[in-house]
Amino acid sequence: MYSMPLYRPPSEARSLIIQVTEGCSHNKCRFCYMYKCKQFRLKSKEEIMEHVKELKSYYRDAERIFLADGNVLCLKTEKILELLDYIKKEFPNVKRISSYSGPLDLLRKTEEELTTIHEAGLELLYMGVESGSDNVLSLMEKGVNQTEMTLAGQKAIKAGFKLSCMIISGLGGKELMQEHAVESAKVISAINPHYFSLLRLVVEEESELADDIRQGKFHLLTPLEVLDENIIMLENMELEDCIFRANHVSNHVNQAGILNKDKEELVKRLKKLRESGNFIPLEYDTL
Numbered sequence: 108m109y110s111m112p113l114y115r116p117p118s119e120a121r122s123l124i125i126q127v128t129e130g131c132s133h134n135k136c137r138f139c140y141m142y143k144c145k146q147f148r149l150k151s152k153e154e155i156m157e158h159v160k161e162l163k164s165y166y167r168d169a170e171r172i173f174l175a176d177g178n179v180l181c182l183k184t185e186k187i188l189e190l191l192d193y194i195k196k197e198f199p200n201v202k203r204i205s206s207y208s209g210p211l212d213l214l215r216k217t218e219e220e221l222t223t224i225h226e227a228g229l230e231l232l233y234m235g236v237e238s239g240s241d242n243v244l245s246l247m248e249k250g251v252n253q254t255e256m257t258l259a260g261q262k263a264i265k266a267g268f269k270l271s272c273m274i275i276s277g278l279g280g281k282e283l284m285q286e287h288a289v290e291s292a293k294v295i296s297a298i299n300p301h302y303f304s305l306l307r308l309v310v311e312e313e314s315e316l317a318d319d320i321r322q323g324k325f326h327l328l329t330p331l332e333v334l335d336e337n338i339i340m341l342e343n344m345e346l347e348d349c350i351f352r353a354n355h356v357s358n359h360v361n362q363a364g365i366l367n368k369d370k371e372e373l374v375k376r377l378k379k380l381r382e383s384g385n386f387i388p389l390e391y392d393t394l
């Protein structure tokens with residue numbers, strides 16, 4: 108039914124996944140292992156129809172649909188509009204359609220195109236910002252710089268999408284920790300997304316970053332340094348009504364709140380943990 112591996116954000120756990128493309132058209136980020144084993148390709152209309160027919164036999168009443176794989180917005184706008192119409196007809200109970208969105212795809216589309224796509228039913232976008240630092244973005248080969256990332260996020264919001272942004276804690280390594288924390292806070296604050304998720308860097312063997320670590324070019328943060336970085340990042344956030352979550356399996360500490368309303372409390376809790384001398388991180392590591 109699906110070309111594996113298949114990924115979706117944690118908050119789409121109950122959504123029906125429709126695989127419209129396979130892989131990621133960028134597929135270069137050094138920390139990312141998600142689609143390394145997949146050649147990017149667009150599925151044909153016939154393949155999508157066959158896929159939907161099969162899915163419908165199990166999940167006819169789906170209310171939430173997530174469009175996979177990595178970046179459905181790379182499709183031509185007329186194709187996306189056609190696809191959204193088709194999905195709404197096939198799943199009449201659908202209340203929310205969402206997808207990942209690469210910054211490059213958002214930048215390539217005009218504001219009018221994005222507004223039309225949103226009005227046609229694509230409601231929520233997930234954008235991996237990863238870092239706000241130009242140096243980190245460049246080292247990790249994300250394909251955009253700080254300014255472009257900020258513009259992409261702002262453009263999505265202006266077009267009416269609900270936007271969820273992710274930052275990867277520890278992505279600056281020891282050398283760029285401070286810069287990663289401060290600049291990431293700057294970019295997230297400038298975008299002011301509806302949702303902000305903080306994940307922690309977990310390095311898989313398949314990623315290029317694993318080679319960088321073996322060659323001594325990148326140094327992972329210790330759990331206490333991750334905590335310090337989180338504190339700096341939160342302290343520098345200037346957000347309005349942003350739902351914040353750091354409750355991914357990768358996080359050492361589970362956090363949740365509304366930023367900036369809960370900023371002081373969140374920072375206070377992290378500092379208390381830092382100073383307690385008995386901080387035991389929730390562990391999930393592969394390297």
Ligand code: SF4
Nearest residue numbers: 131134135136139177
């Ligand atoms: S992080 Fe996103 S853009 Fe980068 S390679 Fe992975 S899926 Fe593609």
